[in-house]
Amino acid sequence: MTADASERIVATVVVCTYNRASSLRQALPSLVRQEFARHGSFEILVIDDGSTDGTAEVVRHLAAESPVRLRSITVPHGGVAAARNEGVHHALGEWIAFFDDDQDAEPDWLSSLLDRAVQSGADCVAGRIEVVFLGETAGASDPTILKLFGSNGSMADEDETGPGSIPTVSVGTGNALVRRVLFEKVGLFDRSLSYGEDAEWFRRARRHGAVTVFARNAVVRHLVPAERLQLSYLLPMAGRGAESRVADDFKDGGLAVVLRLCALRAAHVCLIAFPRLVAARMAGDQSASAGRACSVHFSIVYIRTAMGILARSPGRWTMRRAKSA
Template sequence: MTVISMVTPTVRRPDGLVVAARSLFRQQGVDHARLELVVVDNDPAASARAVVEHLAAEAPFPVRYVHEPEPGVANARNAALAVAQGEFVAFLDDDEEAPPGWLAALLAIQARFQADVVFGPVRGRAPPRVVRHRAYLERFFSREGPSESGAIEHYYGCGNSLLRRAALPHPLRPFSSVRNHIGGEDDLLFGQMKASGARFAWAAEAWVWEDPVPARLTLRYALPRAFAYGQGPTAAAAARTPPDWLGVAGWMTQGLVQASVFGALAAVKWAVRSPNFAPTADKAARGLGKTLWFGPFKIEFYGRSSGGVRLP
């Protein structure tokens, strides 16, 4: 019997973990006898153990608890794959909530297009008390894609995705530890899979909610994160074997132009207190990231300050 492993990495987010797990318990259109949930606790103190034990008692399928004490986003995802039994692995982060038809929609698109990885939309959701820059912040934490399901040439992030294990370059540790603290471990993996001929698909109906923690619903968090996102394509070109230095130069040049144009426009909008300042500043930050992608400019969002991985 084909088993589907649903994976939720977590660190010190008990409330979000409960919401995510219970949304998985309510999945419809899939035989629960084929399912399992793997929760990876990346807090060195193993703070999620009691929560997972409580959830396991109410789950309609097996729940596996994994403690990965070594902080790092790649470590957490690899620890899940080391114990997951599934031929397919679906990732749902601990700040996400899946509607009842989510998993069935991912599986249907995988079967239809024989895809190695299927991605779905993410809808950012801010609590009512967030007023300033609300529209921008909800869009920032969202993932938009094609309006209809189908095969795609590019890839997205690991949150809200379905992977066919046989297509992974390594069945147990496909995520690179070099990205443990800066993120982008999924971009590195999917870029490697694309180069090997992997098939990607988009499942427009397989959407999930994302509920960012309140501390992230500010420009002080979002703009540095936009800068880090901008670093992604340039860093990926440099990480190839051999390095794609022509690609690096192209991304850096594009980033310099983007940062200059949108940086100047953002300054004007800030001076006149334009309500549309945040999206323009975001574009400038991403452009700057494409240019300043190396060494001391790398931003560590994972594992250092909190003692554990903080998954986006």
């Protein structure tokens, strides 16, 4: 469907994808079914990051039948941060919603995000992500594994009626709504990051004074295939998350905060995580064992990365913190 040139687009839903044609066949129809008429019009913008698996054909077919404006832009493969920046650049909406290509949205998802934004006056709204494991479910009950895949149930404790920001919870682009003009103030996603670029952007936005609130009724489901529950997939993901967190913690708190967190993580590994890992393996509890292994690995990589940065450039992060203060 194409929109009239004079039509006001309230929101653009940006979906970045790379070689996930099969996932898009479920993700995009859930967006087309959004109940948004009372707010006006919205569009779906797919950024195809150089896919080679037939993604373009899937999008073309869905767009031909969609009652909602659905368009696609194909760019050379440059990573998810670059793809999201393309989405921001080409979005027509006053608000930009971010949605992953392996998710499924409730029909009132987008409306719930915008309702919360209007009610609170916030700059960013984060919604609830429920993780659904497909097929094999080993690891599905462990909170650490759920968190790795984006589960953010702890954010539901935030005040639903007031405009209070969320300073302690990592917000990501799996379920978020952002004022488009905020990118002019904060800048775009950091293309140098291959992981955690979304969390880095939201933390940067907070440092610029942006207010983020939570909309517990704006629900998406992250559909995770069984093969991603293997430690060969989970441990590298935990390690990349640790590396990204170190950089963000240096920017937010400087040297003193990172050193304190390194000490706390070392104590956590020695006194809690590793003993629980041993106990879980002895008991044959695969779920708890996978979770504790990821927890131990995250802490070890966090400490190793922090010490490596300090060894290479001891004054770099303290100087950056001073400039940003």
